[in-house]
Amino acid sequence: MSIALKEIYSRMYLIRRAEEKICDLYPEDDMKTPMHMSMGQEAAPAAIAVAFGDKSRVVSTYRSHAPFLAQTRNVNKFFCELYGKINGTARGRSGSMHLADPERGHICSTAIVGAGLPMALGIAFASKYKSDESVAITYFGDGAIEEGGFWEALNAASLMRLPLLMVCEDNEYAVHTKKNERRGFVSISKIIDAFDCLYIFDDSNDAEQIYRKALAAKQVLHKEYRPVFMHIKCLRYLEHVGIRNDIEDEYRFPSDKKFSLEYDALKIMKIKLSGFYDSRSIGALEAGIDEEINTAVELAKKSALPKIAELTSGVYFD
Amino acid sequence: MTELTYCEAINKALHIEMEADPNVFVYGIGVPDKVKIFGTTAGLLERFGTRRCFDTPLSEDAMTGLALGAAVSGLRPVHIHIRVDFLLLALNQLVNMISSYTYGSGGLVPVPLVIRAIIGRGWGQGYQHSKSLISYFTHIPGLIVIAASSPLDALGLLRAAIQSNSPVIFLEHRWLYWAKEEVSDEFPIIEIGRGKIVKVGKDITIVAISWMVVESIQAANILNEMGIDVEIIDPRTLRPLDLDLILNSVSKTKRVLVADCDWINSGFSAEILSLVSENIMGELISPPMRVGFADAPCPTVRILEDEFYPNAGKIVNLVEKIFGREITNFDGLKIYSHENKFKGPF
Secondary structure (H helix, E strand, O other): HHHHHHHHHHEEEEEEEEHHHHHHHHHOOOOOOOOOOOOOOOOOHHHHHHHHHHHHEEEEEEHHHHHHHHHHHHHHHHHHHHOOOOOOOOOOOOOOHHHEEOOOEEEEOOOOOOOOOHHHHHHHHHHHHOOOOOEEEEEEEEHHHHHHHHHHHHHHHHHOOOOEEEEEEOOEEEEEEHHHOOOOOOOHHHHHHOOOEEEEEEEEEEHHHHHHHHHHHHHHHOOOOOOOEEEEEEEOOOOOOOOOOEEEEEEEHHHHHHHHHOOOHHHHHHHHOOOOOHHHHHHHHHHHHHHHHHHHHHHHHHHOOOHHHHHHOOOOOO | EEHHHHHHHHHHHHHHHHHHHHOEEEEOOOOOOOOOOOOOOOOOHHHHHHHHHHHHOOHHHHHHHHHHHOOOOEEEEEEEOOOHHOOOHHHHHHHHHHHHHHOOOOOOOOOOOOEEEEEEEOOOOOOOOOOOOOOHHHHHOOOEEEEEEEHHHHHHHHHHHHHHHOOOEEEEEHHHHHHHHEEEOOOOOOOOOOOOEEEOOOOEEEEEEHHHHHHHHHHHHHHOOOOOOOEEEEEHHHHHHHHHHHHHHHHHHOOEEEEEEOOOOOHHHHHHHHHHHHHHHOOOOOEEEEEOOOOOOOOOOOOHHHHOOHHHHHHHHHHHHOOOOOOOOOOOOOOOOOOOOOOOOO
16 A cells, blocks of 8 residues: 555645646646646546556546646646647647646546547546456546536446546535535436446545545446546645635635645645655655756756647547 | 448448457447347347347447547447437537547557447437538548548448548438449448549539439439530548549530539538639639528428428529520429338338
């Protein structure tokens, strides 16, 4: 377990520090792409990525940084894409909202709420069709439950018994609209219970607990060919899009600030990790990641922009 | 040689490609039911089983996303809509997700999927079962759009579509389903992006889309008796368009008319005439013209439905206008090729 925890922490730390680096550098205005920051929501993507490993095939949302970095650890391509450089994930074409690294299992991220679910359904279908034991994992916010595509995908995955892990990152905000202004339903769990789909809940922000729940989900997905819905309560630290801190703004509940201070996902994991490793070894792990991030940013800054002639290339395959 | 109907040709192409590649699967609402998408999916369930030929929930959006997810995972889905109108429910997946995926991979990841959709004109289908939506799809970079008008083309182009590594919208006009043609026993593939000259002529070029190829042939026969020699071009693939074929023909005839199987306003006919005008405006000796649906939703009652659609008579009248001839009154005459085989109600 300690090795898994260390791996989870290392991915969470990578996400947090990479985003802090973005916060430092965004005002330079060289990264011209709308950033929907993951800060505060690192626990689930890191825990799930470690639980499923290279069998994961992930579709995430515009809040893509945590799922992308947790799954791929490809910090070089990440920063190169944010800077619009040719060695980015999509040669600078896609930016923050459409990060993809299919070879490392992050298939797509989409800027349309709920649009990743139908695609992930197809990835799960292919997994079952080919019996390759891969699992489609799709991230979405609680706002996606209001979209038609969510119901269609949930119904189809339940009916067709597909290995689809639906990870609902429930931060209770859709852009700036609170849940009570959006939800005509009273309970997410009751919605899921009405389908042939396993419901798993977590409000701990504790990556170890999420990791254990993900391992349980893995059994159901693989052995029963049954979809799983993981309902993860979490807190978005920064604004919907951009790098300002949202929790300080008045429309947030005071409890949000308290939660962010007392239940910070990184703090929780660091305390756990210190039960297994001394501070020097954790410090070395962190320093290594800091170095990785600095190297990636340097690489991104000095890398080349795409040639103008690339504009219309690759629209079609062949 | 084998004589195949358009419907049998579609069915043949599906059988051949499913036989050749175990990653090809066919699905959609009603695909394995007793209607078998008007017969085009007959025998697939029996031959390939429910794993590769299956019905779906009424979830166009999710089932279109399923095609994308399956395609980027190495499968080759063929998703079928018994009316093209239903595809409007899937435009988010089609336009936001599918069309841009390859581009967003730097051109490296193929998206091999086919969406077959039937244009369901006639017998009172009304305004939600009778659209063509051609320009909706041709507008989008990243999509291939095919509208075959003969059995040979349907067979060859559907085979090519299934083997293509880019997403294809394959539009089939319901009235073409009974068209017959001799097909060689190799059931040849036809290259995407190549149009064909349906009839050689010297006086005017008609670029005809889908069913309008049939109407144009009827019109050409009538015009021939009036001494006007029509050349008919069927682009077959609407995106990418075989522009050279069209330009060469118009350069020869100096006159052009587009017979579109869709609304005129902001339609595909405007695209063709713009391209002709941009490239060889100076060679034209009469204004470019077009014919298409009336500028209204499609009505149900036969007398209005007949008037809504363009036909051979309307094409003849337009050509007469171009040539400054007296306009023939075709009212009450059965000169146009109304397909009597389609008796409804499905």
